[in-house]
Amino acid sequence: MTIEFLNEKVIPIQANQTILQASLEAGIPHYHACGGKARCSTCRVVVQEGKDNLSEPNKAELKLxxxxxxxxxxxxxxxxxxxxxxxxxxxxIRDETDLDLYVYGNHCENLQSVGDEKPMALFFLDIRNFTPFIEQHLPFDVIHIIRRLNIMFNDIIVEHKGKILEFTGDGFYAVFGFDEPIKEAVNNAYKAGKQILDSLIGLNENYITKYFDHKIDVGIGLHSGKVIVGKTGVKEHNPYMVMGLPVNVAARLESATKELNNNFVISEYVYEMLNGRSNSAEQKQIKLKGVSEPFCVRLMGKGYNY
Ligand code: FES
Incomplete structure (x- = not known):
């Protein structure tokens, strides 16, 4: 039997040996601060392949x-x-900085999850036409309106089991699918987008147009795909990171809302996962940076009236 330590080496292991014993015997400088007593956790490893070929966790490991x-x-x-x-x-843990980061330092409680690759729904929203509002209104009013919008956006995203990872001032980026299957996550994200657009109509009519003579429009892009999920580990900041090409595609769909004159653009891939789709939504093709094939999207919103 062998163990491949990724980016290090492949070593043999005997049936009566622990992974730590085998790695130390093979000359790998494997941290083991408590001497192998399941107390320190410095020997921890991430299993990339063959988890079923390992012994079940014993009592001491489960406790830690x-x-x-x-x-x-x-x-x-x-x-x-x-x-x-x-x-x-x-x-x-491969050096003293890793030790500080994961075991003894200030940031380690944020880092119990290691990088994972999973399918998620990726949702970008941008507030359109906001610069004229900023120019014409008092700083208090600008921040007040952004606050009201962000609270409304966040409530709707959370209600649909999503998480906003980043507010950008005039927009945000959210992900869905931390705990639910991807089809459910995609449908939740789509419903959240629809609810945001519906709620904006009411907010515009009853508040923003009424008191500020302005109408807030947004552009939403939604795509789904396998992404890398992990935690930043920087205490004061949002701990989640979600990265990969599908994230860039979702951002591109959001910016395509302008050129396509439609406030909700989703990928064909997402469209095919929607429950109860009618197949009547208009289909378009857009160009993605660095990709020669046209990318198929569906227009699920309304046109802008300017
Ligand atoms: S060496 Fe301390 S927990 Fe494994």
Whole structure:
């Protein structure tokens, strides 16, 4: 049986050895501050392939996992054995900075989840035509309106099990699918977009146009795909990071709302996952940066009246 330590080396392991024993024997400088007693967690590894070829977590490992809130793909090398075939793993703590980051430092409570790749729904919203409002109104009014909008956006996103990762001043970026299957996440994201557009009509009529003689329009882009999810670990900031090409595509769909004159643009891929779709939504093709093939989208909103 072998263990591949990704980006390091492949080593042999005997049935009666723990991963830690095998790695130390092979000369890997594997951290093990408590001496292999399941107390320090410095020996932890991420399992990339072959999790079923490992021994089940014992009592000591489960206790530490509960305390530190590790995800299931993180194992203690000092307690885990390989029971059949081969496995691929990665050490998490490789130097003193990693040790500070993950075990002893100020940021470690934000880093119990390791990077993961999963399908998610990616939602970008931009407030249109806001510069004239900023120029014509008092700073208090500008911040007041942005606050009202952001509270409304956030309430709707959260109601649909999404999470806003970043507010950009005149827009935001949200993701759906942390805990639910992707089809459900996509449908939730779509419903959230529709609800935001509907709610804006009421807010414009009853408040923003009435008191500020202005109408807020937005552009929404929605796409879905496999992305890398992890935590930044910087305490004061939003801990989640979601990265990958689908994120860039979703941002591009949001900016395409202008050229397509439609306030809600979704990818064909998302459209195909929608429950109860009628197939009547207008289909268009747009160009994506660096991609030669045209990209198929559906127009699910309304045109702008300016
Ligand atoms: S070496 Fe301390 S928990 Fe494994």
């Amino acid at each position: 996992r509960d305390q530190k809130k590790f995800p299931k793909n993180v194992r203690l090398a000092c307690q885990t054995k390989v029971i059949s075939n081969d496995v691929k793993i990665q050490r998490i």
